Amino acid sequence: MYKAGFIGGGNMAEAIVKGVLKKKIYKPNEIIVTDISSQRLDCFSRDYGVDVSHDNCEASSQCQILFLCTKPQSMRGVLNGIAGNISESALIVSIAAGIRIDFIEEILGSFPVIRVMPNTPALCGAGAAGIYANKAAQKEAANLEAVFNSIGKAVVVETEDEIDIVTALSGSGPAYFFLMMEEMIASAQELGLDYDSAKTLTLQTAFGAAMLALESDKEGVTPARLREQVTSPGGTTEAALKVFQRDQFGAIVLMAMEIARERSKELSGK
Ligand SMILES: NC(=O)C1=CN([C@@H]2O[C@H](COP(=O)(O)OP(=O)(O)OC[C@H]3O[C@@H](n4cnc5c(N)ncnc54)[C@H](O)[C@@H]3O)[C@@H](O)[C@H]2O)C=CC1
Numbered sequence: 001m002y003k004a005g006f007i008g009g010g011n012m013a014e015a016i017v018k019g020v021l022k023k024k025i026y027k028p029n030e031i032i033v034t035d036i037s038s039q040r041l042d043c044f045s046r047d048y049g050v051d052v053s054h055d056n057c058e059a060s061s062q063c064q065i066l067f068l069c070t071k072p073q074s075m076r077g078v079l080n081g082i083a084g085n086i087s088e089s090a091l092i093v094s095i096a097a098g099i100r101i102d103f104i105e106e107i108l109g110s111f112p113v114i115r116v117m118p119n120t121p122a123l124c125g126a127g128a129a130g131i132y133a134n135k136a137a138q139k140e141a142a143n144l145e146a147v148f149n150s151i152g153k154a155v156v157v158e159t160e161d162e163i164d165i166v167t168a169l170s171g172s173g174p175a176y177f178f179l180m181m182e183e184m185i186a187s188a189q190e191l192g193l194d195y196d197s198a199k200t201l202t203l204q205t206a207f208g209a210a211m212l213a214l215e216s217d218k219e220g221v222t223p224a225r226l227r228e229q230v231t232s233p234g235g236t237t238e239a240a241l242k243v244f245q246r247d248q249f250g251a252i253v254l255m256a257m258e259i260a261r262e263r264s265k266e267l268s269g270k
């Protein structure tokens with residue numbers, strides 16, 4: 001029996017597998033990963049030493065925790081393929097955006113099911129995950145929270161609808177920060193700095209800002225207060241921030257996150 005099985009060995013499954021192995025939550029021989037792609041399976045076998053298989057049913061029947069890590073659009077087919085072949089005592093954990101627990105239960109029958117919305121920084125132990133458990137999985141939720149806390153930070157939410165918000169916030173969120181980094185690097189180049197210097201300073205600034213915000217949070221200091229500390233009256237930051245405000249940066253962020261949340265709800269129809 002494997003401790004954890006991953007159906008779909010894509011980007012997000014790799015982030016979780018790498019994270020849990022690094023933190024020694026599981027040993028490589030306690031994990032099995034399945035995929036339709038031999039290339040992906042070779043990568044898991046070679047880079048992480050875990051067992052791999054093309055057979056979703058074989059993995060499903062031998063796992064204590066079964067992580068569903070395929071795209072939402074392929075989830076119906078995947079669930080139909082493994083229904084009836086899952087170990088009776090298994091915990092089902094879906095990381096798919098939008099796929100609701102009742103959709104999973106309809107196909108698989110009654111199981112403890114947990115939805116987790118992780119994110120790719122789990123790759124380096126700095127993930128952020130939201131967790132929602134159905135009634136049958138309340139006991140297992142604490143264990144899973146510990147797993148995701150070991151590869152970042154995890155928050156258990158009270159309602160399944162909140163998972164759609166978590167998806168728009170921390171699931172998709174890394175991409176928002178990466179976009180900001182891309183634009184800052186490109187802008188610095190446009191203004192005359194060389195690419196390597198622009199990249200080094202951008203990445204270190206993003207890292208420094210995140211680290212300072214986390215450290216300061218322990219003392220109750222908010223990001224808004226930290227922003228004020230950078231902003232000298234009549235200085236350069238104030239001049240820059242006025243442009244963000246004039247062009248409604250806050251409204252753009254809200255609009256983007258609302259659309260992401262709606263997309264998550266739409267995916268539940270798949
Ligand atoms: N990438 C991200 O940042 C995040 C992704 N997610 C969720 O994680 C899930 C996976 O996303 P990614 O890893 O980005 O996608 P991906 O495309 O990298 O991985 C999906 C994998 O599933 C495999 N696959 C397809 N059909 C299969 C089948 N029938 N049986 C076994 N494997 C099959 C594909 O070959 C692929 O390797 C999605 O449902 C997504 O909503 C959740 C949080 C963050």
Ligand SMILES: O=C(O)[C@@H]1CCC=N1
Pocket residue numbers: 097167171172
């Ligand atoms: O873009 C997506 O649909 C997935 C879910 C959250 C991050 N990536």
